[in-house]
Amino acid sequence: MQVRIETDNHVEGHEKLIEHVEGVIRDAVDHHKERVTHVEAHLGDVNGSVKSGAADMRCLLEARVAGLKSMAVTHQAESLHLAIEGAADKLTKALDSALGKELDRQRRHPGTGELSADAARAEDEGEAPPTAP
Structure with a gap:
């Protein structure tokens, strides 16, 4: 998995920060690391260096997942x-949700046992057996 980190001109992208962000991202996607191919982190100061406020710092994480559309979260x-940790938590939840839904769809797809049961039922009723989708 590739991790790319970008900062705006109000955030210094020093090596310790980059290592921290990479570690947090890797922990956040660890459960789904075989499916996540790329994560981009965009770090910025919302109000610039002139003002500070309660929610002044922003972290946007964009993840590319094999077989799914890209997903983005921000905090x-x-x-x-705190912005990095919050975005990482949101990314974990978004991945769990999207990949869980995909797994659910796969589980609902009729298996060979269901088709066999349908074929036997159709044969008993004198109908043509169903075909696989």
């Missing part, structure tokens, strides 16, 4: 570390 907080 704003009073510090960059």
Whole structure:
């Protein structure tokens, strides 16, 4: 999995910050790491360096997942570390939800046992057996 980190001109992208963000992202997607191919982190100061506020720092995470559309989450907080942690939590939940729904759809797809039971029922009723979708 590739991790790319971008900062705006109000956030210094020093090595410790990059290592922290990469670690948080890897922990957040660990359960789905075989499906996540790429994550981009965009870190920024919402109000610029002129003002500060309660939710001044922003972290946007965009994940590319094999077989699904890209997904993005964002979180704003009073510090960059809180924004990163909040966005990572949201990304974990979004991945769990999207991949869980996909697994549900796969489980609902009729298996060979269902088709066999339908074929036997149709044969008993004198109808043509169903074909696989």
